[in-house]
Amino acid sequence: MPRFAANLSMLFTEQDFLARFKAAADAGFSGVEYLFPYDFNSAEIKAQLQAHGLTQVLFNLPAGDWAKGERGIACHPDRVEEFRAGVDLAIAYAQVLGNTQINCLAGIRPQGLDCATVKDTFVTNLRYAAEKLHAAGIRLVMEMINTLDIPGFYLTTTAQALAIQAEVGSANLFLQYDIYHMQIMEGDLARTLQAHLPQINHVQLADNPGRHEPGTGEINYRFLFEHLDKIGYQGWVGCEYKPLTTTEAGLGWLKSLVGAGSASEGRAA
Numbered sequence: 661m662p663r664f665a666a667n668l669s670m671l672f673t674e675q676d677f678l679a680r681f682k683a684a685a686d687a688g689f690s691g692v693e694y695l696f697p698y699d700f701n702s703a704e705i706k707a708q709l710q711a712h713g714l715t716q717v718l719f720n721l722p723a724g725d726w727a728k729g730e731r732g733i734a735c736h737p738d739r740v741e742e743f744r745a746g747v748d749l750a751i752a753y754a755q756v757l758g759n760t761q762i763n764c765l766a767g768i769r770p771q772g773l774d775c776a777t778v779k780d781t782f783v784t785n786l787r788y789a790a791e792k793l794h795a796a797g798i799r800l801v802m803e804m805i806n807t808l809d810i811p812g813f814y815l816t817t818t819a820q821a822l823a824i825q826a827e828v829g830s831a832n833l834f835l836q837y838d839i840y841h842m843q844i845m846e847g848d849l850a851r852t853l854q855a856h857l858p859q860i861n862h863v864q865l866a867d868n869p870g871r872h873e874p875g876t877g878e879i880n881y882r883f884l885f886e887h888l889d890k891i892g893y894q895g896w897v898g899c900e901y902k903p904l905t906t907t908e909a910g911l912g913w914l915k916s917l918v919g920a921g922s923a924s925e926g927r928a929a
Contacts, residue, residue: 661885661917662863662893665691665717667900671907681708687911688918693718693898696726698749702756709757716757717896718801718836718862721789722746723765731805732765734789735782735814737773747789751796761799761861763836764789766815778814783827790830801836801861806844809871817845818852825859834861838900843868843879850884854891863893866901873901873910881913 666684668677675683677700684692692714697705709716723746724730724739733739733746750762764786769778790800804821805813815821821835837860839849846852853860867877874881888897903910 662888662895662897663691664689664914665693665715665896665898667864667898668692668694669696670900670902674906678704678708681705681712681714683907685712685714687908688914689714689899691715691717691896693896693900695720696722697753697757698722702753706756706758716759718761718763718898719750719753719759720763720765721750724767730767731810731813732767734764734785735766735778736770737777737781738770740781740785743785744788747792751792751798754798755796759798761801761834762793763862764800764802765805766802766813768810768812769814779824782814783824786824786828786833787830790828790832794830794832799834799861800830800832801834803836803838804841804845805838806841808844809841818842818856822856822859835859836862836864838864838866839879839884840864840866840868840871840901849879850887853884853888853893857891857893860893860895862895862898863888864898864900866899870904871902872904873899874913876904885917 666689668680668684672680672683681692697719723732733743754762766782786802793800802815802821804815804817807813807816825833825835835856837853842852843849865874865881866872867874867879869877
């Protein structure tokens with residue numbers, strides 16, 4: 661079975677952020693991810709990772725004012741300097757935390773601009789970030805997101821992401837494939853993962869509908885986990901879901917996998 665990383669922006673939210681690292685380790689996870697580290701000192705986070713033997717798997721580039729509904733600035737022509745400063749900040753955190761991949765959120769498409777301007781801005785920003793991150797030994801991923809949860813989001817399908825990846829032309833740009841988002845936008849999960857595995861550097865999960873834990877919706881996750889093994893996926897799977905009740909109560913899916921002998925890859929693998 662794959663290696664699972666707890667998304668601390670969604671899991672163990674019954675506790676303060678820095679306490680979630682211990683909770684994740686106690687629950688059997690060997691890796692963690694989250695949306696952003698920037699509200700905390702990187703040394704504080706590093707101490708939690710070290711204390712609990714956790715791998716820092718992923719976080720996002722700064723994405724604008726999240727509290728006000730911004731979901732990324734990479735496709736906004738008037739935010740290029742802010743985007744570039746965010747790349748530098750993310751690299752600084754990653755170098756302390758040992759993080760080897762960072763996600764770029766395209767953002768909600770700005771109104772009143774033509775398609776070419778928006779795309780060119782996104783491509784230029786990705787090219788810049790990919791080069792800077794490559795120099796720091798960090799991979800860049802970009803995430804496709806469904807337009808039910810985030811209306812107007814710019815990057816929404818695998819085909820669009822692959823076309824943008826080709827236009828950027830960097831060997832340091834990959835896809836982050838969120839199974840939940842792509843089930844909503846396009847389906848055909850298993851074949852898409854297999855067909856584009858070389859371009860995918862990170863996978864995330866949640867069931868649909870509801871964005872809850874595996875086993876609460878329509879997605880056959882046991883099949884997909886076995887499929888990821890079969891096709892040779894070597895990366896992490898981030899558990900970015902909203903527990904139906906509490907985090908602990910919703911971990912039955914993971915415990916059943918470990919009980920079936922999937923612990924050979926690590927505590928939560």
